[in-house]
Amino acid sequence: MKSRVLVIKMNLLPWYNELDDFLEIHHSDFPGLVRDQIAAIGEYSIDFISRFETRLRQINETTS
Secondary structure, three states: OOOOEEEEOOOOHHHEEOOOOEEOOOOOOOOHHHHHHHHHHOOEEEEEEOOOOEEEEEOOOOOO
């Protein structure tokens, strides 16, 4: 199964929590449209983050 990658062309570093390696998407200043896109892919891991772009990889759920 392929995993989806979401590429966001904006600086999300102000909302990046480096200690826990996640984006604080529920912060009041987080861009709403980006929050909706991230919520649509569900659980994700951060592949790459810089001041120019962020790449998030969807974590596939496997069922037995």
